[in-house]
Amino acid sequence: TLCTIVFAAWMLALPGSASAKNPIVPGWYADPEIRIFDHQYWIYPTYSDDWKKPDVSAHFTPAQMAARRRHHVRPSYVKQTFFNAFSSPDLVHWTKHEHVLDVANVPWAAYAVWAPSAIEVGGKYYLFFGANDIQNDKETGGIGLAVSDHPGGPFRDALGHPLIGAFHNGAQPIDPFVYRDDDGQIYLYYGGWGHCNVVRLSPDLRHVEEFPDGSIYKEITPPGYVEGSFLIKRKGVYYLMWSEGAWTGPDYSVAYAMGPSPTGPFKPMGKILKQDFRIARGAGHHSVVNVPGTDDWYIVYHRRPLGDDKGEHRQLAIDRMHFNPDGTIAPVKMTNR
Ligand code: FUB
Numbered sequence: 601t602l603c604t605i606v607f608a609a610w611m612l613a614l615p616g617s618a619s620a621k622n623p624i625v626p627g628w629y630a631d632p633e634i635r636i637f638d639h640q641y642w643i644y645p646t647y648s649d650d651w652k653k654p655d656v657s658a659h660f661t662p663a664q665m666a667a668r669r670r671h672h673v674r675p676s677y678v679k680q681t682f683f684n685a686f687s688s689p690d691l692v693h694w695t696k697h698e699h700v701l702d703v704a705n706v707p708w709a710a711y712a713v714w715a716p717s718a719i720e721v722g723g724k725y726y727l728f729f730g731a732n733d734i735q736n737d738k739e740t741g742g743i744g745l746a747v748s749d750h751p752g753g754p755f756r757d758a759l760g761h762p763l764i765g766a767f768h769n770g771a772q773p774i775d776p777f778v779y780r781d782d783d784g785q786i787y788l789y790y791g792g793w794g795h796c797n798v799v800r801l802s803p804d805l806r807h808v809e810e811f812p813d814g815s816i817y818k819e820i821t822p823p824g825y826v827e828g829s830f831l832i833k834r835k836g837v838y839y840l841m842w843s844e845g846a847w848t849g850p851d852y853s854v855a856y857a858m859g860p861s862p863t864g865p866f867k868p869m870g871k872i873l874k875q876d877f878r879i880a881r882g883a884g885h886h887s888v889v890n891v892p893g894t895d896d897w898y899i900v901y902h903r904r905p906l907g908d909d910k911g912e913h914r915q916l917a918i919d920r921m922h923f924n925p926d927g928t929i930a931p932v933k934m935t936n937r
Pocket residue numbers: 630631646714715730774775827828847885
């Protein structure tokens with residue numbers, strides 16, 4: 601039928617990245633989340649430039665300027681004031697979309713926005729993101745939600761306040777990852793400071809709802825967990841993935857666990873992405889994409905160029921991720937291709 605032909609053509613338009621190059625794009629970025637929207641791959645990363653460079657890009661409201669003056673903004677937050685996004689038809693050629701979200705469009709976020717996670721619901725596009733620092737500054741902050749009519753923005757705050765604005769089970773409300781299960785239920789995974797929670801979201805994403813057992817914030821922290829949780833499903837198995845080690849350090853890495861449901865229980869399976877002294881260090885905070893209609897998988901992550909120890913200097917990379925015949929994930933070979 602025409603539908604089949606159109607679908608096949610669509611799949612062919614999204615091939616693997618035989619000649620992709622690392623870093624994927626010029627510039628300093630971290631925490632990349634890759635998605636497919638409107639037949640294009642999209643990457644939403646944290647902007648992660650050197651904090652000592654003059655600030656030329658932030659647009660703050662007067663209230664945000666006042667809040668920034670009230671606190672000594674930590675160096676790592678200074679530049680994280682907006683998101684650029686990147687789109688590609690083929691994982692090779694990337695188009696930059698500037699300022700898809702700016703902190704000026706999130707009135708309750710005075711400091712920084714980072715680590716976005718994207719989803720399409722009912723023809724609208726949503727970004728979850730971390731903002732401010734409730735741990736150190738006691739300023740309103742946490743995980744926010746922004747909405748746009750297009751995957752390339754502009755995104756604007758959707759709630760007027762954080763969706764999750766407090767610690768639960770010890771989990772700092774940062775590093776969101778939104779996941780839609782096969783039955784349509786949408787989950788949000790998140791958590792820094794060594795704790796990982798999963799919550800159920802209402803269909804409009806604007807509320808957290810109870811699990812059937814009455815719990816709201818379900819802790820699923822695996823051993824070694826630091827931050828950057830992520831989930832995929834393949835052949836009926838759920839793979840919970842996360843980052844380990846210090847985000848500023850060379851041994852930042854990605855580990856995973858396997859389980860039978862979105863909430864586990866998850867069996868830890870070990871690390872799959874580690875530093876490679878010949879190529880880069882500090883490889884972590886990743887996401888994964890499956891090329892439609894294939895069993896080809898790619899991992900997108902940030903890493904630190906050899907010889908550059910600036911805390912914020914991170915670059916985006918993509919490499920193949922292979923599954924073994926028994927369903928486990930093979931160690932990722934980091935490349936410069
Ligand atoms: O980019 C800011 C922070 O660095 C993220 O929240 C962490 O996951 C780490 O990648």
